[in-house]
Amino acid sequence: MATAIATTEQIGLDRHREHFLAFCSDTATQAVVDQVVSELMMSHAAIRKGGIKDAIKHLSEHRSPRLLIVDLDGSDLPLSDIDRLADVCEPGVTVVAIGERNDCGLFRDLLNHGVADYLVKPISPGLLQKTIGNVSDQAGPSKSANKLGRLVVTAGTRGGVGATTLATSIAWLAAEERRRRVALVDLDLQYGTVALSLDLEPSHGLREALENPNRIDSLFMERVLVQHSDRLFVLSAEESPDETLLLDFSAVELLLTELRTKFHYVFVDLPRTFNPCTQQALQNASELILVSDLSLAGMRDTMRLMSFLPNINASCNIMVVVNRCGEHRQGEMPRAEFEKGIGRKIDLVLPFDAKTVAAATNFGQPVASTKGPVADGLRDLTDRLCGRQAGAAMSAKGVWKRLINKI
Numbered sequence: 470m471a472t473a474i475a476t477t478e479q480i481g482l483d484r485h486r487e488h489f490l491a492f493c494s495d496t497a498t499q500a501v502v503d504q505v506v507s508e509l510m511m512s513h514a515a516i517r518k519g520g521i522k523d524a525i526k527h528l529s530e531h532r533s534p535r536l537l538i539v540d541l542d543g544s545d546l547p548l549s550d551i552d553r554l555a556d557v558c559e560p561g562v563t564v565v566a567i568g569e570r571n572d573c574g575l576f577r578d579l580l581n582h583g584v585a586d587y588l589v590k591p592i593s594p595g596l597l598q599k600t601i602g603n604v605s606d607q608a609g610p611s612k613s614a615n616k617l618g619r620l621v622v623t624a625g626t627r628g629g630v631g632a633t634t635l636a637t638s639i640a641w642l643a644a645e646e647r648r649r650r651v652a653l654v655d656l657d658l659q660y661g662t663v664a665l666s667l668d669l670e671p672s673h674g675l676r677e678a679l680e681n682p683n684r685i686d687s688l689f690m691e692r693v694l695v696q697h698s699d700r701l702f703v704l705s706a707e708e709s710p711d712e713t714l715l716l717d718f719s720a721v722e723l724l725l726t727e728l729r730t731k732f733h734y735v736f737v738d739l740p741r742t743f744n745p746c747t748q749q750a751l752q753n754a755s756e757l758i759l760v761s762d763l764s765l766a767g768m769r770d771t772m773r774l775m776s777f778l779p780n781i782n783a784s785c786n787i788m789v790v791v792n793r794c795g796e797h798r799q800g801e802m803p804r805a806e807f808e809k810g811i812g813r814k815i816d817l818v819l820p821f822d823a824k825t826v827a828a829a830t831n832f833g834q835p836v837a838s839t840k841g842p843v844a845d846g847l848r849d850l851t852d853r854l855c856g857r858q859a860g861a862a863m864s865a866k867g868v869w870k871r872l873i874n875k876i
Protein backbone atom coordinates (compact mmCIF):
# COMPACT_ATOMS: atom_id res chain seq x y z
CA MET A 470 0.00 0.00 0.00
CA ALA A 471 1.23 3.48 -0.80
CA THR A 472 2.53 5.55 2.06
CA ALA A 473 1.04 9.00 2.58
CA ILE A 474 3.79 11.59 2.55
CA ALA A 475 4.71 13.35 5.78
CA THR A 476 1.66 14.42 7.69
CA THR A 477 3.16 15.88 10.85
CA GLU A 478 2.28 19.50 11.38
CA GLN A 479 5.49 21.46 11.46
CA ILE A 480 5.98 24.97 12.61
CA GLY A 481 8.79 27.47 12.30
CA LEU A 482 11.26 26.44 9.62
CA ASP A 483 8.64 24.56 7.64
CA ARG A 484 5.83 27.03 8.11
CA HIS A 485 4.23 28.08 4.80
CA ARG A 486 5.71 24.97 3.19
CA GLU A 487 3.48 22.56 1.34
CA HIS A 488 4.21 18.87 1.66
CA PHE A 489 2.99 18.16 -1.83
CA LEU A 490 2.65 20.40 -4.85
CA ALA A 491 1.70 19.43 -8.39
CA PHE A 492 1.77 21.44 -11.61
CA CYS A 493 -0.45 19.84 -14.26
CA SER A 494 -0.87 21.19 -17.79
CA ASP A 495 -4.18 19.47 -18.59
CA THR A 496 -7.41 18.88 -16.73
CA ALA A 497 -7.34 15.07 -17.10
CA THR A 498 -3.97 14.84 -15.30
CA GLN A 499 -5.10 17.37 -12.75
CA ALA A 500 -8.19 15.24 -11.98
CA VAL A 501 -6.05 12.13 -11.43
CA VAL A 502 -3.67 13.97 -9.08
CA ASP A 503 -6.65 15.42 -7.24
CA GLN A 504 -8.14 11.97 -6.76
CA VAL A 505 -4.86 10.57 -5.42
CA VAL A 506 -4.39 13.48 -3.01
CA SER A 507 -7.87 12.79 -1.59
CA GLU A 508 -7.35 9.04 -1.40
CA LEU A 509 -4.02 9.43 0.41
CA MET A 510 -5.57 12.10 2.64
CA MET A 511 -2.54 14.29 2.15
CA SER A 512 -2.39 17.38 4.28
CA HIS A 513 -0.69 20.55 3.00
CA ALA A 514 -1.16 19.52 -0.61
CA ALA A 515 -1.82 21.86 -3.54
CA ILE A 516 -2.45 21.31 -7.24
CA ARG A 517 -1.87 24.10 -9.73
CA LYS A 518 -2.60 24.44 -13.40
CA GLY A 519 0.55 24.87 -15.46
CA GLY A 520 3.79 23.30 -16.65
CA ILE A 521 7.42 23.33 -15.59
CA LYS A 522 7.92 27.01 -16.45
CA ASP A 523 5.08 27.93 -14.09
CA ALA A 524 6.67 25.69 -11.44
CA ILE A 525 10.02 27.51 -11.85
CA LYS A 526 8.35 30.89 -11.55
CA HIS A 527 6.31 29.85 -8.54
CA LEU A 528 9.22 28.23 -6.70
CA SER A 529 11.55 31.17 -7.24
CA GLU A 530 9.10 33.15 -5.12
CA HIS A 531 7.70 30.57 -2.67
CA ARG A 532 8.86 27.80 -0.36
CA SER A 533 9.45 24.45 -2.03
CA PRO A 534 7.28 21.46 -1.18
CA ARG A 535 8.83 18.19 -0.05
CA LEU A 536 7.38 16.39 -3.06
CA LEU A 537 6.87 18.16 -6.36
CA ILE A 538 5.06 16.79 -9.39
CA VAL A 539 5.79 18.70 -12.52
CA ASP A 540 4.33 18.44 -16.00
CA LEU A 541 6.92 18.67 -18.80
CA ASP A 542 4.40 19.22 -21.60
CA GLY A 543 5.03 22.48 -23.40
CA SER A 544 8.76 22.38 -22.60
CA ASP A 545 11.08 22.28 -25.63
CA LEU A 546 14.13 21.65 -23.47
CA PRO A 547 12.94 19.50 -20.56
CA LEU A 548 16.44 18.79 -19.23
CA SER A 549 17.51 22.40 -19.06
CA ASP A 550 14.14 23.29 -17.53
CA ILE A 551 14.70 20.59 -14.90
CA ASP A 552 18.11 22.14 -14.16
CA ARG A 553 16.51 25.57 -13.80
CA LEU A 554 13.94 24.04 -11.50
CA ALA A 555 16.71 22.48 -9.39
CA ASP A 556 18.32 25.91 -9.08
CA VAL A 557 15.24 27.47 -7.55
CA CYS A 558 14.19 24.50 -5.40
CA GLU A 559 15.31 24.20 -1.81
CA PRO A 560 17.53 21.26 -0.92
CA GLY A 561 15.63 18.11 -0.04
CA VAL A 562 12.86 18.34 -2.64
CA THR A 563 11.83 15.17 -4.44
CA VAL A 564 10.70 15.77 -8.02
CA VAL A 565 8.48 13.48 -10.09
CA ALA A 566 8.05 14.50 -13.74
CA ILE A 567 5.13 13.64 -15.99
CA GLY A 568 4.88 14.08 -19.74
CA GLU A 569 3.59 12.75 -23.03
CA ARG A 570 6.86 11.43 -24.43
CA ASN A 571 7.29 7.71 -23.97
CA ASP A 572 11.03 7.82 -24.42
CA CYS A 573 13.54 5.68 -22.57
CA GLY A 574 16.42 8.09 -23.29
CA LEU A 575 14.50 11.01 -21.82
CA PHE A 576 13.60 8.93 -18.75
CA ARG A 577 17.28 8.06 -18.16
CA ASP A 578 18.38 11.66 -18.68
CA LEU A 579 15.75 12.95 -16.27
CA LEU A 580 16.94 10.53 -13.59
CA ASN A 581 20.51 11.73 -14.17
CA HIS A 582 19.33 15.29 -13.70
CA GLY A 583 17.94 14.45 -10.26
CA VAL A 584 14.32 13.56 -11.04
CA ALA A 585 13.07 10.71 -8.85
CA ASP A 586 10.67 9.22 -11.42
CA TYR A 587 8.98 9.95 -14.74
CA LEU A 588 5.41 8.99 -15.60
CA VAL A 589 4.01 8.90 -19.11
CA LYS A 590 0.53 10.31 -19.73
CA PRO A 591 -2.23 9.36 -19.42
CA ILE A 592 -1.38 8.60 -15.79
CA SER A 593 -3.62 6.34 -13.72
CA PRO A 594 -4.45 6.95 -10.05
CA GLY A 595 -2.98 3.55 -9.12
CA LEU A 596 0.37 4.24 -10.75
CA LEU A 597 0.60 7.73 -9.29
CA GLN A 598 -0.18 6.41 -5.80
CA LYS A 599 2.46 3.75 -6.13
CA THR A 600 5.02 6.27 -7.37
CA ILE A 601 4.32 8.65 -4.51
CA GLY A 602 4.74 5.76 -2.09
CA ASN A 603 8.04 4.73 -3.69
CA VAL A 604 9.64 8.15 -3.80
CA SER A 605 8.45 9.02 -0.28
CA ASP A 606 10.12 5.87 0.96
CA GLN A 607 13.30 6.78 2.82
CA ALA A 608 15.06 3.72 1.39
CA GLY A 609 15.42 5.23 -2.03
CA PRO A 610 15.69 9.01 -1.93
CA SER A 611 16.37 10.67 -5.26
CA LYS A 612 19.48 12.61 -6.10
CA SER A 613 17.58 15.88 -5.90
CA ALA A 614 16.37 15.04 -2.39
CA ASN A 615 20.00 14.43 -1.38
CA LYS A 616 21.12 17.79 -2.66
CA LEU A 617 22.85 19.85 0.01
CA GLY A 618 23.02 23.62 0.29
CA ARG A 619 26.38 25.34 -0.25
CA LEU A 620 28.60 25.76 2.79
CA VAL A 621 30.45 29.07 2.70
CA VAL A 622 33.04 29.64 5.43
CA THR A 623 34.61 33.01 6.24
CA ALA A 624 37.86 33.34 8.15
CA GLY A 625 39.99 36.33 9.02
CA THR A 626 43.75 36.09 8.86
CA ARG A 627 43.85 38.42 11.84
CA GLY A 628 41.29 39.70 14.33
CA GLY A 629 39.36 42.79 13.22
CA VAL A 630 39.96 42.47 9.47
CA GLY A 631 36.22 42.24 8.80
CA ALA A 632 35.44 38.51 8.45
CA THR A 633 32.22 38.81 10.45
CA THR A 634 31.22 41.97 8.60
CA LEU A 635 31.57 40.06 5.32
CA ALA A 636 29.80 36.92 6.53
CA THR A 637 26.75 38.80 7.82
CA SER A 638 26.53 41.00 4.74
CA ILE A 639 26.84 38.25 2.15
CA ALA A 640 24.38 36.07 4.05
CA TRP A 641 21.98 39.03 4.20
CA LEU A 642 22.38 39.75 0.46
CA ALA A 643 21.83 36.10 -0.47
CA ALA A 644 18.67 36.05 1.64
CA GLU A 645 17.18 39.47 0.97
CA GLU A 646 18.23 40.24 -2.60
CA ARG A 647 18.66 36.73 -4.01
CA ARG A 648 15.68 35.34 -2.09
CA ARG A 649 17.62 32.22 -1.09
CA ARG A 650 17.07 30.50 2.24
CA VAL A 651 20.15 31.17 4.33
CA ALA A 652 21.49 29.99 7.69
CA LEU A 653 24.33 31.93 9.30
CA VAL A 654 26.34 30.15 12.00
CA ASP A 655 28.82 31.87 14.33
CA LEU A 656 31.26 29.21 15.49
CA ASP A 657 32.87 31.51 18.03
CA LEU A 658 30.68 30.56 20.99
CA GLN A 659 32.24 32.99 23.43
CA TYR A 660 33.34 36.07 21.52
CA GLY A 661 31.33 35.83 18.30
CA THR A 662 29.68 39.02 17.03
CA VAL A 663 27.30 37.79 14.32
CA ALA A 664 24.16 38.15 16.47
CA LEU A 665 25.37 41.49 17.78
CA SER A 666 26.00 42.85 14.29
CA LEU A 667 22.47 41.86 13.21
CA ASP A 668 20.87 43.12 16.43
CA LEU A 669 19.67 39.64 17.42
CA GLU A 670 19.55 37.85 20.76
CA PRO A 671 21.96 34.91 20.77
CA SER A 672 20.48 31.66 22.07
CA HIS A 673 22.25 28.80 23.84
CA GLY A 674 21.21 26.51 21.00
CA LEU A 675 24.61 26.23 19.40
CA ARG A 676 26.17 25.16 22.66
CA GLU A 677 23.32 22.71 23.30
CA ALA A 678 23.82 21.21 19.86
CA LEU A 679 27.58 20.85 20.23
CA GLU A 680 27.25 19.40 23.72
CA ASN A 681 24.51 16.91 22.81
CA PRO A 682 24.76 15.98 19.14
CA ASN A 683 22.10 13.29 19.54
CA ARG A 684 19.54 16.10 19.90
CA ILE A 685 20.26 17.57 16.47
CA ASP A 686 17.23 17.13 14.24
CA SER A 687 14.72 19.30 12.37
CA LEU A 688 12.64 20.23 15.39
CA PHE A 689 15.70 21.05 17.44
CA MET A 690 16.99 23.32 14.68
CA GLU A 691 13.62 25.07 14.52
CA ARG A 692 13.84 25.83 18.21
CA VAL A 693 17.40 27.12 18.27
CA LEU A 694 17.66 29.13 15.05
CA VAL A 695 17.00 32.82 15.59
CA GLN A 696 15.02 34.36 12.76
CA HIS A 697 16.29 37.60 11.25
CA SER A 698 13.79 37.56 8.37
CA ASP A 699 11.67 34.98 6.59
CA ARG A 700 14.80 33.79 4.77
CA LEU A 701 17.72 34.50 7.09
CA PHE A 702 18.22 32.39 10.23
CA VAL A 703 21.09 32.74 12.69
CA LEU A 704 22.70 30.23 15.03
CA SER A 705 25.10 31.70 17.54
CA ALA A 706 25.90 31.81 21.24
CA GLU A 707 27.26 34.18 23.82
CA GLU A 708 28.73 31.89 26.42
CA SER A 709 30.65 33.27 29.34
CA PRO A 710 34.32 33.87 28.52
CA ASP A 711 35.50 32.22 31.75
CA GLU A 712 33.70 28.93 31.10
CA THR A 713 35.34 25.84 29.70
CA LEU A 714 32.95 24.43 27.10
CA LEU A 715 32.82 20.65 26.79
CA LEU A 716 31.89 20.41 23.15
CA ASP A 717 31.66 17.33 20.97
CA PHE A 718 33.56 18.61 17.95
CA SER A 719 32.29 15.86 15.70
CA ALA A 720 28.82 17.41 16.14
CA VAL A 721 29.79 20.33 13.89
CA GLU A 722 29.61 18.23 10.73
CA LEU A 723 26.27 16.77 11.78
CA LEU A 724 24.89 20.22 12.55
CA LEU A 725 26.07 21.75 9.29
CA THR A 726 24.76 18.82 7.26
CA GLU A 727 21.36 19.12 8.94
CA LEU A 728 21.30 22.81 8.04
CA ARG A 729 22.42 22.09 4.48
CA THR A 730 19.40 19.87 3.94
CA LYS A 731 17.17 22.86 4.71
CA PHE A 732 18.94 25.92 3.38
CA HIS A 733 20.30 26.94 -0.01
CA TYR A 734 23.31 28.46 1.73
CA VAL A 735 24.90 27.90 5.11
CA PHE A 736 27.41 30.62 6.01
CA VAL A 737 29.85 29.92 8.82
CA ASP A 738 31.89 32.61 10.52
CA LEU A 739 34.98 31.00 12.06
CA PRO A 740 36.59 32.09 15.32
CA ARG A 741 39.99 33.69 15.05
CA THR A 742 41.88 30.72 16.49
CA PHE A 743 41.60 27.31 14.95
CA ASN A 744 40.23 24.35 16.90
CA PRO A 745 38.67 20.99 15.97
CA CYS A 746 35.30 22.77 15.41
CA THR A 747 36.74 25.04 12.75
CA GLN A 748 38.56 22.10 11.20
CA GLN A 749 35.23 20.28 10.76
CA ALA A 750 33.66 23.30 9.11
CA LEU A 751 36.62 23.71 6.75
CA GLN A 752 36.62 20.03 5.84
CA ASN A 753 33.07 20.34 4.58
CA ALA A 754 33.22 23.82 3.05
CA SER A 755 32.29 24.42 -0.59
CA GLU A 756 33.87 27.88 -0.40
CA LEU A 757 36.33 29.60 1.91
CA ILE A 758 36.43 33.40 1.96
CA LEU A 759 39.74 34.45 3.45
CA VAL A 760 39.69 38.02 4.69
CA SER A 761 42.90 39.93 5.28
CA ASP A 762 44.36 43.38 5.40
CA LEU A 763 47.40 44.40 3.38
CA SER A 764 49.85 43.73 6.22
CA LEU A 765 52.85 41.45 6.27
CA ALA A 766 51.22 39.28 8.96
CA GLY A 767 48.03 39.15 6.88
CA MET A 768 50.00 38.02 3.84
CA ARG A 769 51.83 35.34 5.83
CA ASP A 770 48.61 33.95 7.31
CA THR A 771 46.77 34.07 3.99
CA MET A 772 49.59 31.94 2.58
CA ARG A 773 49.52 29.58 5.54
CA LEU A 774 45.75 29.05 5.42
CA MET A 775 45.79 28.62 1.64
CA SER A 776 48.43 25.95 1.79
CA PHE A 777 46.85 24.15 4.74
CA LEU A 778 43.32 23.88 3.30
CA PRO A 779 44.02 21.49 0.38
CA ASN A 780 45.29 18.92 2.89
CA ILE A 781 41.89 18.64 4.48
CA ASN A 782 39.54 19.73 1.67
CA ALA A 783 40.96 19.69 -1.84
CA SER A 784 37.72 20.67 -3.56
CA CYS A 785 37.10 23.83 -1.55
CA ASN A 786 37.26 27.01 -3.62
CA ILE A 787 39.21 29.82 -1.93
CA MET A 788 38.47 33.51 -2.41
CA VAL A 789 40.88 36.08 -1.05
CA VAL A 790 39.35 39.38 0.02
CA VAL A 791 41.38 42.33 1.26
CA ASN A 792 39.32 44.58 3.50
CA ARG A 793 39.88 47.95 5.16
CA CYS A 794 42.21 48.88 2.33
CA GLY A 795 43.61 52.40 2.74
CA GLU A 796 43.22 52.50 6.50
CA HIS A 797 46.96 52.69 7.08
CA ARG A 798 48.13 53.97 3.73
CA GLN A 799 51.71 54.36 4.81
CA GLY A 800 52.05 50.91 6.37
CA GLU A 801 50.17 48.85 3.78
CA MET A 802 51.92 46.54 1.36
CA PRO A 803 51.33 47.34 -2.30
CA ARG A 804 48.67 45.04 -3.76
CA ALA A 805 51.10 43.58 -6.32
CA GLU A 806 53.56 42.65 -3.61
CA PHE A 807 50.84 41.01 -1.51
CA GLU A 808 49.68 39.03 -4.55
CA LYS A 809 53.24 38.00 -5.35
CA GLY A 810 53.66 36.82 -1.76
CA ILE A 811 50.50 34.70 -1.73
CA GLY A 812 51.13 33.44 -5.26
CA ARG A 813 47.71 34.40 -6.65
CA LYS A 814 45.46 37.34 -7.38
CA ILE A 815 43.30 38.94 -4.72
CA ASP A 816 39.67 38.37 -5.67
CA LEU A 817 38.30 41.57 -4.19
CA VAL A 818 39.55 44.68 -2.43
CA LEU A 819 37.16 46.57 -0.14
CA PRO A 820 38.11 50.07 0.94
CA PHE A 821 38.27 51.36 4.50
CA ASP A 822 35.09 53.36 5.05
CA ALA A 823 34.77 54.00 8.76
CA LYS A 824 31.76 56.30 8.53
CA THR A 825 29.41 53.99 6.64
CA VAL A 826 30.57 50.71 8.14
CA ALA A 827 30.65 51.89 11.75
CA ALA A 828 27.20 53.48 11.43
CA ALA A 829 25.73 50.21 10.11
CA THR A 830 27.55 48.04 12.65
CA ASN A 831 26.51 50.20 15.59
CA PHE A 832 22.86 50.06 14.51
CA GLY A 833 22.89 46.29 14.06
CA GLN A 834 22.48 46.64 10.27
CA PRO A 835 24.40 44.64 7.69
CA VAL A 836 26.89 46.86 5.87
CA ALA A 837 25.45 45.59 2.59
CA SER A 838 22.22 47.43 3.34
CA THR A 839 24.07 50.78 3.14
CA LYS A 840 25.20 52.66 0.04
CA GLY A 841 28.82 53.09 -0.96
CA PRO A 842 31.88 51.26 -2.21
CA VAL A 843 31.94 48.64 0.58
CA ALA A 844 28.33 47.63 -0.09
CA ASP A 845 29.05 47.59 -3.87
CA GLY A 846 32.03 45.31 -3.30
CA LEU A 847 29.96 42.99 -1.10
CA ARG A 848 27.35 42.75 -3.89
CA ASP A 849 30.13 41.86 -6.30
CA LEU A 850 31.28 39.08 -3.97
CA THR A 851 27.70 37.79 -3.67
CA ASP A 852 27.53 37.71 -7.48
CA ARG A 853 30.58 35.48 -7.53
CA LEU A 854 29.02 33.14 -5.01
CA CYS A 855 25.42 33.08 -6.17
CA GLY A 856 25.83 33.97 -9.84
CA ARG A 857 25.20 37.36 -11.34
CA GLN A 858 21.71 38.78 -11.08
CA ALA A 859 19.75 39.04 -14.31
CA GLY A 860 18.90 42.69 -13.71
CA ALA A 861 16.74 44.79 -11.48
CA ALA A 862 13.60 44.47 -13.58
CA MET A 863 13.79 40.71 -13.63
CA SER A 864 14.73 40.39 -9.99
CA ALA A 865 11.74 42.47 -8.99
CA LYS A 866 9.60 39.81 -10.59
CA GLY A 867 11.51 37.16 -8.73
CA VAL A 868 12.98 35.58 -11.85
CA TRP A 869 16.57 34.67 -11.26
CA LYS A 870 19.29 34.13 -13.68
CA ARG A 871 20.57 30.64 -13.54
CA LEU A 872 23.22 30.19 -10.88
CA ILE A 873 26.70 29.93 -12.23
CA ASN A 874 27.57 27.34 -9.62
CA LYS A 875 24.79 24.96 -8.89
CA ILE A 876 24.04 24.08 -5.31
Ligand SMILES: Nc1ncnc2c1ncn2[C@@H]1O[C@H](COP(=O)(O)OP(=O)(O)O)[C@@H](O)[C@H]1O
Nearest residue numbers: 625628629630631632633634821822823826830
Ligand atom coordinates in the same frame (compact mmCIF):
# COMPACT_ATOMS: atom_id res chain seq x y z
N1 LIG B 1 35.71 48.20 5.11
C1 LIG B 1 35.62 48.61 6.37
N2 LIG B 1 35.81 49.93 6.67
C2 LIG B 1 35.75 50.36 7.95
N3 LIG B 1 35.49 49.56 8.99
C3 LIG B 1 35.31 48.26 8.78
C4 LIG B 1 35.35 47.71 7.45
N4 LIG B 1 35.10 46.39 7.55
C5 LIG B 1 34.90 46.12 8.85
N5 LIG B 1 35.03 47.23 9.60
C6 LIG B 1 34.92 47.34 11.05
O1 LIG B 1 35.99 46.61 11.60
C7 LIG B 1 35.62 46.07 12.86
C8 LIG B 1 35.98 44.59 12.87
O2 LIG B 1 35.16 43.94 11.93
P1 LIG B 1 34.74 42.41 12.13
O3 LIG B 1 33.93 42.07 10.97
O4 LIG B 1 34.18 42.20 13.49
O5 LIG B 1 36.17 41.72 12.03
P2 LIG B 1 36.60 40.21 12.33
O6 LIG B 1 35.40 39.39 12.34
O7 LIG B 1 37.57 39.87 11.25
O8 LIG B 1 37.28 40.24 13.68
C9 LIG B 1 34.14 46.33 13.03
O9 LIG B 1 33.97 47.41 13.89
C10 LIG B 1 33.66 46.68 11.63
O10 LIG B 1 32.60 47.61 11.67
Ligand SMILES: [Mg+2]
Nearest residue numbers: 632633634662
Ligand atom coordinates in the same frame (compact mmCIF):
# COMPACT_ATOMS: atom_id res chain seq x y z
MG1 LIG C 1 34.62 38.11 13.82
